[in-house]
Amino acid sequence: MTELGSDTRTKIAIREVCKTFETKKGRVVVLDQVDLDVRSGEFLAIVGPSGCGKSTLLNCMAGFEPITSGSIRIDGVEVDAPSRKRVFVFQEPGILPWFSVWDNIGFGLGKMPFEQKHEIVMRYIRLVGLDGFEKSFPSELSGGMKQRVEFARALAVQPDVLYLDEPFGALDALTRLEMRAEILRIWGETRKTCILVTHDVEEAVELADRVAVMTPRPATVHSVLDNDLPRPRSADQREFRALKDRVFEILGVRRG
Ligand SMILES: Nc1ncnc2c1ncn2[C@@H]1O[C@H](COP(=O)(O)OP(=O)(O)OP(=O)(O)O)[C@@H](O)[C@H]1O
Ligand SMILES: [Mg+2]
Known part of the structure; x- marks a missing residue:
């Protein structure tokens, strides 16, 4: 278990949080x-x-849901509402179908001089590898490309925390693999704090520095496992399999 309360690198501190509906x-x-x-x-x-309660926890961390008791602090400040500094990437991309790629990414930036906005929008279009598609509409894009627009839209507002709730859930298996590599590349370049909720244990072990494993509802965090395997990681590695097995063991899933 990670020791609580003593780490100066703490971005988000969640303490004794209870949530009832x-x-x-x-x-x-x-x-x-x-x-x-x-x-x-x-x-x-x-x-x-x-x-x-994974999505509920993420919603509470992002300020979309009030907690019933306990506290959630980001940089020492209690979370009580959503903020542009902390953005969500949804499972179903939240991009607007009647807006072009450029407009979708520019939309969240609000009012600013065109040149400045163009510079930011194009920077993020390049970052997610969509150069040349800025005038395309979502209906002209594949699922993976729409997800890239969603990432660009989220990153363009320069958040310092990115919440990812099953962001690859709607994608086919091959595109999922490609997008996992992409999110790692983007994370490596931007170094945002990323919190990924996923039901895919392999995805968690491939991507994360640490894996928090929750119990069944009413949920708490059972353990937080460190994952120091060098990247890129391969599911064939013995240490990779061992960590995956450990997560499944905590989840109470017998395999093989
Ligand atoms: N607004 C709400 N009102 C009442 N109950 C809710 C509400 N939101 C979530 N719940 C309940 O809270 C529990 C946890 O839901 P949540 O969506 O957080 O789970 P999850 O771990 O993200 O699930 P999944 O793996 O299916 O995405 C469920 O029993 C759900 O019915
Ligand atoms: Mg969920």
């Missing part, structure tokens, strides 16, 4: 005493059983 059928306790530190500039993956 009041529904017509009664109260649903989703998060129960979640403690987690996210370090500045790290790539953290969160895995857990389906429905345990």
Whole structure:
């Protein structure tokens, strides 16, 4: 387990967070005493059983959902609302179908002189490898390309935390592999703090510096596993398989 409260590199400090939803059928306790530190500039993956509360935790960290008790601080400041400094990349790209690639990326930048906006938009179009497609509309792009627009849109506002909730979920298997490599390249170039929620344990082990494993609902963080394997990582490596097996073991999944 990561020691809490003593690390100067802490970007996000989550302490004893509980989250309940009041529904017509009664109260649903989703998060129960979640403690987690996210370090500045790290790539953290969160895995857990389906429905345990991963998206809820991410929504609370991003300020979209209020927590019931406990605290979530980013750079020492309590999170109480969404912020442009912390952006979400959704599973289904949130890009607007009637806007071109350029307009989709420029949209979030708000009002600024055209030259300045163009410079920023083109920088991020190049970063995600979409040069030449700036005038295209989403309907003219593949799933992977739409996901690239989504990343560019998110990065262009220069957030310091990127929340990724199953961002590759809607992509086919090959495109998923390609986009995993792309997100690593982009993360390497920008060094944003990245928090990835995924149900894919292999994806978590391939990408993350640390893997937080959650328990079934009401969920808490069972353990945070360090992953120091050098990149690029291969699922064939013995250490890779060992870490994957350890995550499955914590999740209570018997394999082989
Ligand atoms: N707005 C809401 N109102 C009531 N219950 C909710 C709400 N949002 C989530 N829940 C409940 O909280 C629990 C956790 O949901 P959440 O979407 O966070 O899980 P998850 O781990 O992301 O699941 P998945 O792996 O399927 O994406 C579920 O039981 C869900 O029904
Ligand atoms: Mg979810």
